[in-house]
Amino acid sequence: MAGQDAIRIGTRGSPLALAQAHEVRDRLVAAHGMSADRIEIVVISTAGDRIQDRPLAEVGGKGLFTQEIEEQLRDGRIDLAVHSSKDMPTVLPDGLALTAFLEREDPRDAFISQKAKSLRDLRRGAVVGSSSLRRQALIRRLRPDIEVVQFRGNVQTRLRKLAEGVADATLLANAGLRRLGKTDIITDLMDTGFFPPAPGQGAICIEGRAGDPRTDALVEPLNHEATATALACERAFLAELDGSCRTPIAGLATVADGALAFRGMILTPDGTQAHETALEGAPGDAAALGREAGRKLRQAAGDGFFSSWQ
Numbered sequence: 001m002a003g004q005d006a007i008r009i010g011t012r013g014s015p016l017a018l019a020q021a022h023e024v025r026d027r028l029v030a031a032h033g034m035s036a037d038r039i040e041i042v043v044i045s046t047a048g049d050r051i052q053d054r055p056l057a058e059v060g061g062k063g064l065f066t067q068e069i070e071e072q073l074r075d076g077r078i079d080l081a082v083h084s085s086k087d088m089p090t091v092l093p094d095g096l097a098l099t100a101f102l103e104r105e106d107p108r109d110a111f112i113s114q115k116a117k118s119l120r121d122l123r124r125g126a127v128v129g130s131s132s133l134r135r136q137a138l139i140r141r142l143r144p145d146i147e148v149v150q151f152r153g154n155v156q157t158r159l160r161k162l163a164e165g166v167a168d169a170t171l172l173a174n175a176g177l178r179r180l181g182k183t184d185i186i187t188d189l190m191d192t193g194f195f196p197p198a199p200g201q202g203a204i205c206i207e208g209r210a211g212d213p214r215t216d217a218l219v220e221p222l223n224h225e226a227t228a229t230a231l232a233c234e235r236a237f238l239a240e241l242d243g244s245c246r247t248p249i250a251g252l253a254t255v256a257d258g259a260l261a262f263r264g265m266i267l268t269p270d271g272t273q274a275h276e277t278a279l280e281g282a283p284g285d286a287a288a289l290g291r292e293a294g295r296k297l298r299q300a301a302g303d304g305f306f307s308s309w310q
């Protein structure tokens with residue numbers, strides 16, 4: 001059992017969330033040479049886990065997957081929380097901060113189908129299941145002839161739906177499939193050029209109490225500088241667009257040879273309208289670059305863009 005000075009890591013209970021929390025625990029053990037039983041993993045149920053019967057975009061509200069975990073972090077019942085960066089709201093509750101980003105996994109989406117080798121190869125009128133507004137809009141943009149249906153649930157549920165013929169294909173983040181050891185089901189990987197990921201996709205983040213020296217020192221060796229830079233840019237982009245849960249937004253920042261490159265896109269849910277921007281800058285200006293990209297897209301789209309379907 002964990003002792004008095006145990007480190008408590010809060011996480012959701014989904015297989016993916018647990019895999020991520022275990023990865024953080026393993027890295028803390030390796031970085032500090034500590035015993036694994038000093039670290040306790042505390043499973044916390046969130047509203048996003050409990051609501052299974054509706055698309056989450058319909059439920060709306062910020063922090064569906066984070067609120068209950070953040071309450072425990074603020075109370076001191078847990079010391080750290082592990083999240084998928086993609087699920088994190090751009091504004092955190094007072095007193096909390098994202099204190100480390102693990103090195104990003106492959107940010108690409110994976111295409112999964114037993115009917116076709118790629119999205120391009122699906123027959124006309126094929127059905128693709130996805131609950132992500134971004135994926136739905138991108139699919140419709142690339143393949144207006146395809147029907148998109150709502151698809152929630154874990155990997156097993158989705159595969160069963162494919163086997164039952166509810167849909168011909170689905171899309172999931174490659175990073176999540178890798179963490180679950182499920183890469184064998186992947187049919188194709190989507191090029192980020194024409195199928196850009198969600199901001200934060202593929203990056204695990206650690207949330208902590210802001211300015212808590214004990215936990216800051218613990219997670220510091222786990223932070224991957226280039227990923228933290230990319231995420232600062234992507235999250236500033238998202239914040240500038242004030243992305244409600246109902247806006248399809250894609251964005252990916254990369255750091256190579258000391259330079260930061262960002263590409264962002266906003267789409268209408270039906271995929272008929274899309275605006276894109278690509279910017280480069282210095283890693284030190286990551287947040288400013290993200291904000292600039294967001295402003296550019298808002299200007300290009302015009303005021304009517306966000307209000308036209310909401």
Ligand SMILES: NCc1[nH]cc(CCC(=O)O)c1CC(=O)O
Binds near residue numbers: 200
């Ligand atoms: N909203 C669910 C979610 N949040 C993060 C991931 C994947 C892992 C990641 O992006 O790091 C997923 C599942 C998916 O999109 O397939």
